[in-house]
Amino acid sequence: MPAIFITGASSGLGKATAKLFAARGWNVIATMRHPEHETELTQLPNVHLLPLDVTDLAQIETTVHRAIALYPVDVVFNNAGYGLIGALEALSDEQITHLVNTNLLGVIRVTKAFLPHLREKRSGRILNTTSIGGLIAFPLYSLYHATKWAIEGWSESLSFELALHNITIKTISPGGIATDFTGRSLQVAQNEAYAGLLEKLMGTQSGDNTVHFASPEAIAEVVYQAATEEKDQLRYQAGSDAVAIYAQRLAVGPEAFRQGVAAQFGLTADTSQSAAN
Numbered sequence: 001m002p003a004i005f006i007t008g009a010s011s012g013l014g015k016a017t018a019k020l021f022a023a024r025g026w027n028v029i030a031t032m033r034h035p036e037h038e039t040e041l042t043q044l045p046n047v048h049l050l051p052l053d054v055t056d057l058a059q060i061e062t063t064v065h066r067a068i069a070l071y072p073v074d075v076v077f078n079n080a081g082y083g084l085i086g087a088l089e090a091l092s093d094e095q096i097t098h099l100v101n102t103n104l105l106g107v108i109r110v111t112k113a114f115l116p117h118l119r120e121k122r123s124g125r126i127l128n129t130t131s132i133g134g135l136i137a138f139p140l141y142s143l144y145h146a147t148k149w150a151i152e153g154w155s156e157s158l159s160f161e162l163a164l165h166n167i168t169i170k171t172i173s174p175g176g177i178a179t180d181f182t183g184r185s186l187q188v189a190q191n192e193a194y195a196g197l198l199e200k201l202m203g204t205q206s207g208d209n210t211v212h213f214a215s216p217e218a219i220a221e222v223v224y225q226a227a228t229e230e231k232d233q234l235r236y237q238a239g240s241d242a243v244a245i246y247a248q249r250l251a252v253g254p255e256a257f258r259q260g261v262a263a264q265f266g267l268t269a270d271t272s273q274s275a276a277n
């Protein structure tokens with residue numbers, strides 16, 4: 001039975017992926033900050049829970065060793081992450097550092113901890129949940145984009161050296177998913193000087209705009225595809241919104257796409273004052 005190691009398996013995409021792989025006969029090592037609170041995955045015979053806060057380097061090392069002692073790990077799914085919205089001026093250094101430690105350094109450190117094991121096996125796959133926000137940018141998400149774009153570039157570069165050892169790396173970039181992400185996993189920082197823009201942005205992310213969000217189960221199917229197919233492909237956009245918006249960016253080119261986003265928020269040179277107010 002192949003084995004997958006998942007971070008952030010307490011809810012949303014991580015949990016849906018744990019259930020899908022378990023149902024398809026994989027051994028699943030589902031990690032989360034508080035495994036003592038988990039009641040659903042504990043019912044599944046081939047799911048093993050381990051504690052992991054991806055900002056804790058010592059715990060990463062201990063948990064990866066414990067995982068490898070359980071099963072040879074075939075797939076590492078770096079999924080833990082959260083969102084942060086706000087003008088740069090509104091963000092505290094603590095908010096910036098914690099996001100980078102979680103969404104960026106967490107992925108890098110978990111991957112690094114697994115590499116000796118995968119290299120010794122001469123096989124393995126790293127999957128990273130980025131976001132369509134790792135391939136395009138919207139206003140007031142600068143730090144979130146910084147982490148997700150970073151993982152996209154980092155993964156592409158890493159793919160070359162990992163090929164030496166028959167290890168592959170792929171990114172999954174979902175659009176909207178109906179999870180806790182837009183609730184408890186999304187921090188919003190306010191600053192008066194950017195209040196009008198924040199209001200516009202929040203308006204694009206609520207009510208009817210969320211009804212087309214994909215289910216975590218649908219995105220987990222893309223994770224399964226990325227974990228199992230032999231295609232030489234680095235990036236998997238997941239969800240019809242992500243597929244469409246990335247196709248649009250490629251079709252019009254990055255500059256025209258950026259200008260379109262600016263126009264959508266009334267941020268052309270003539271109207272930037274009105275968006276700020």
Ligand SMILES: NC(=O)c1ccc[n+]([C@@H]2O[C@H](COP(=O)([O-])OP(=O)(O)OC[C@H]3O[C@@H](n4cnc5c(N)ncnc54)[C@H](OP(=O)(O)O)[C@@H]3O)[C@@H](O)[C@H]2O)c1
Pocket residue numbers: 007008009010011012013014032033034052053054055079080081082083102129130131132133173174175176177178179180181182184185
């Ligand atoms: N939902 C969307 O619209 C969307 C779109 C694009 C990309 N994504 C990405 O998808 C991934 C999963 O998010 P989701 O949508 O499934 O949201 P979610 O239901 O809120 O799940 C987020 C998971 O990350 C975990 N997590 C957060 N900080 C952690 C840390 N320091 N150490 C370990 N685990 C941590 C959470 O654990 P706790 O339960 O302990 O908080 C939770 O299990 C994230 O990387 C997110 O950026 C989501």
